[in-house]
Amino acid sequence: MMKILVINGPNINMLGIREKNIYGTETYEDLLNYCKEEADKLGLEVSFFQSNHEGALVDAIQEAYGKIDGIVINPAAYTHTSVAILDAMKAVSVPAVEVHISDVSSREDFRQISYVRQACIKTIAGHGFAGYKEAMEVLKEYITKGIL
Ligand code: DQA
Numbered sequence: 001m002m003k004i005l006v007i008n009g010p011n012i013n014m015l016g017i018r019e020k021n022i023y024g025t026e027t028y029e030d031l032l033n034y035c036k037e038e039a040d041k042l043g044l045e046v047s048f049f050q051s052n053h054e055g056a057l058v059d060a061i062q063e064a065y066g067k068i069d070g071i072v073i074n075p076a077a078y079t080h081t082s083v084a085i086l087d088a089m090k091a092v093s094v095p096a097v098e099v100h101i102s103d104v105s106s107r108e109d110f111r112q113i114s115y116v117r118q119a120c121i122k123t124i125a126g127h128g129f130a131g132y133k134e135a136m137e138v139l140k141e142y143i144t145k146g147i148l
Contacts, residue, residue, distance in 0.1 A: 002140060004046045005046075007072070013052070016030070032048055042137065061091075079116055097139055102125070
């Protein structure tokens with residue numbers, strides 16, 4: 001079975017509490033349940049990692065090397081700052097899709113830069129939780145066929 005790792009960065013564990021007008025009322029646990037259900041439907045084996053710490057995210061990406069077939073990554077605020085996360089993604093070169101719950105393109109200027117994007121085959125933003133499902137679909141297709 002294809003193994004997908006869903007990585008979430010800082011404050012994603014605060015879903016349902018943080019800025020509900022932007023991120024909605026569903027919790028991080030709801031997100032995990034949703035991803036698990038969708039992964040089951042797609043016939044994918046899914047695991048999860050969330051951290052508020054940049055280095056811990058780098059460690060999780062490195063650990064995926066040789067073990068994981070595809071990564072869904074929402075680096076949250078580190079999207080806009082972290083060369084270390086980009087370098088880790090490039091180092092392992094596991095096919096990856098960047099996801100954002102909100103539509104970052106219509107938000108502040110400082111959210112317009114994404115470092116991790118360079119290491120991802122696709123970016124999905126503004127589709128809420130559904131973006132994670134779409135990312136898993138894209139990865140399944142890409143890993144199976146070798147094309148987008
Ligand atoms: C986010 C968007 C980021 O700009 C922000 O820092 C987040 C969440 C999103 O999922 O919409 O924490 O990645």
